[in-house]
Amino acid sequence: MDYNFREIEQKAIEKWKAENVYKVEYPSTKPKFYVLDMFPYPSGAGLHVGHPLGYIASDIFSRYKKLKGFNVLHPMGFDSFGLPAEQYAIQTGQHPAKTTVDNIKRYKEQLSKIGFSFDWEREVSTADASYYKWTQWIFCQLFEHWYDKTADKAKEIKELIAIFEQEGNLNVAAACGDNTNKFTAPEWTSFSEMEKSDMLMQYRLAYQADSWVNWCEGLGTVLANDEVKDGFSERGGFPVEKKKMSQWFLRITAYAQRLLIGLETLDWSDSMKEMQRNWIGKSIGAMVKFEIKNHSGFVEVFTTRIDTIFGVSFMVIAPEHELVDLISTSEYKEEIKAYQKYCNTRTDTDRQSDVKNVTGQFLGAYAINPFNGVEVPIFIADYVLIGYGTGAVMAVPSGDQRDFLFAKKFNLPIIPILDTQISIETEANPTKEGKYINSDFIDGLEFKAATNKLIEALEIKKIGYGKVNFRMRDAGFSRQRYWGEPFPIFYENGIPKLLELKDLPLELPEVISYKPAGSGESPLSTATKWVNELGDGKTRETDTMPAFAGSSWYFLRYMDAQNDNEFVSVAAQQYWQDVDLYIGGTEHAVGHLLYSRFWHKFFYDKGLVSTEEPFKKLVNQGMIQGRSLLTKENQIKGISGGLNVPINLADNKDRLFKDKLVYLSKNDNRFENIDVEKDVNWEENENGQFILLQNEVEKMSKSKYNVVNPDDIINEFGADCFRMFEMFLGPIEQHKPWDTQGIGGVSRFIGKLWRLFNFDENGNAHFSTTKGDDEAYKILHKTIKKVTEDIERFSFNTAVSAFMICVNDLSKFKLQDKNILSDLVLLMAPFAPFTTEFLWEKLGNDVCILKQGNWPIFNESFLVENLINYPISFNGKVRAKLDLDAALSENEIEKIVLENENVIKILDGKAPKKVIVVKGRIVNVVI
């Protein structure tokens, strides 16, 4: 009987269905294990071969853990709110809910073919009202809480109101807005309802504030930085400018310190933790006030280098800073306006990355150094961002390269402040070594002493104070989009108020057009009936939540996916606790993974979950890239090169022939204006005219014509081969290009495995039931050891090659030992579930592997070696080998080696300086 994967897959699917094998046990007395994949966004392009990489890895681990006796939760769902669906809706008029449901259906069909052990009864989809009901409820909880710095946890707003009524906010240590005024209890009582609401906004964990956004008048909407290119929208090419708008925010900064220290408890890669640390960006420094000459105000700056304050030769504030209009003098008004206009068109990313173009504008005003009274000019410059710190910096050109370049450009003094700063004529020297010079009362001191003395002086003079600052900002939570969760908020007399739980979910209204309203308001604002349906002049909030809202807590919902009364029940959460293994890409390093940790800590404060961190272990999978073919420069007139061409149109030498280009010019509008006779720089051979395309490895995407669909691979080679091939490609965490050329090797391997069973034409396997060769057992146990270790360290590619070695080695025996075949089938079950299920039955088992099987136990006694093949190296180069008794001591080995004929020959009469023996590994003779 030949290997027929179609039949085998069909049989296995029926068996699993009949035994309901993937239904998660709950309640259960077994130890739990929670394996989670980052759920996909169901895009219109369908699943490509990159998606399953992580899912296969997590599925292997889940099945392995099940065989080891754990109760495993391994769910799947869909992150179904997002811009692409909305963009598609705008273009086609189709409701995003419809396309989303269609896409999910397609994803599920594709996923089901790969043989994942998902329990689909626990599926979640963030765009389902039954799910986003709880996302909205969580928002309500955040709105109703503030952060008590003394208790270091979130508390209910009503407790804060009680404190305000008792003693105002004079003694409250809370995470709050920067300019929160102090008030007493009587003052609080005298506040209007609006004033009270505004004051509480300064404290809520979900709050409203003004912020700068990329506004595109032409599109009538707010854009992400990556949708803006050189001051124009990427779509349509309309001008983009900065605009101040009222937005919802989440006060993630309240949790900055806990998010930082929590990292220490996690089993994540150091690089991943480092990225989060850098994003949180804790810095210890000082706030300093600089008075302004002939003006009552002051410039406040945060600096981590207060020790350099005597090197300050100018100040720079952000072009959007509110002081600009107040302190600038009339003679510069026009230049300032022009410069602000220029900055207004640039994104924050552009403003920070462009270090070659130094620009700025003098305001005509001067700040006064609080320590030595020196007057320094105040500039605006685009490298200072309004959203960072105070939006102002004290510039020290001798120590900071950006300040240095600025000083050079505007001919400002560069004052050395440390005796170790040399050659500061050519570049800044940010050193902290040495003793201070030109620095008044800290002259001669070193960094630490100087810093302490200056902070003390600041606090005595009441012009500043030592401060811990975080680079991380509060999370913007408003989107002026249609396809997101509506806020459970309505306004009464301009005051935002919450809906009650019984009124949730607040479902998205139908709208005529998914386009933005154009006024800066979201498309929801056009649903006037919905907006006003509460009556009494009450209006609904029309912004929607961002995509990270739904994904910040979905891992909890899987624990209790169908609960209508709670977001997750206490009992379910206490059993499943947290995610033991989370697999996903590094692109979520600081977005999703930080927001989820923040929400989880908030739930922990509320007593809603029993763990402080959601994801114990994190494994990052790399991206599978596609091979694409692109046109080259000067090949086609009027086309600048780099246009993607479908791979199947080119021949195997990457040549695109004339008839194919004609086809393309009719079917792809990027090519439609080409005159194939005149515009193309053809090369020619006996088959006709062609252009030679260039090969490139890129991210898989529909528009690049390089998407590979797993369905095609599965149809040709079977699901098990696909699974093993994806794992065999390389380490899970590495990026790698997709190349099906190697798949034949895996397919042949499965064939060899099949042949070990000696199937006859009636489909009966033939094996021996008496104990076989010791050597066969050695092969098996070597494999048990290797595969178990490899799975534990997520090295699936080497596990697959261990199987190949095992099957190759066993192939030399005519008839296999049944026990060996059984253990091999069990070892391979996580990797190739369909084939192994079939073989398991052929070995005489009735119940499926996951219910009946146990992970094989490694027995060291089969692996004992009496001889060790020692490499003998000379100065680190291996030049001889020697089989030696494993029991020999270092001294005995050295003696035997030096007496060896070959060694004597290589030594050629020279006496070795030293002999290093590493027992069981290597001998190194130093000449």
Next chain:
RNA sequence: GCCCAGGUGGUGGAACUGGUAGACACGCAGGACUUAAAAUCCUGUGACUUUUAUCGGUCGUACGGGUUCGAUUCCCGUCCUGGGUACCA
């Protein structure tokens, strides 16, 4: 720009804690079986060099330095590629 990761044969990759660089595959070349093809199996395969053939030798893990008896692995510097950079998910 800043933060993080990666760079090993023609290709994907292995070498887990500093101890035989290239496991396992792909591709390629040659051979067996076959009327032929497919399938399967066997042999060889980093580069250079020596030799009738062996036995050997030299170089070699992006590049330039360093530490070490010994470096793909640790340290310093450079180049290139990928991810993130706060409204793509």
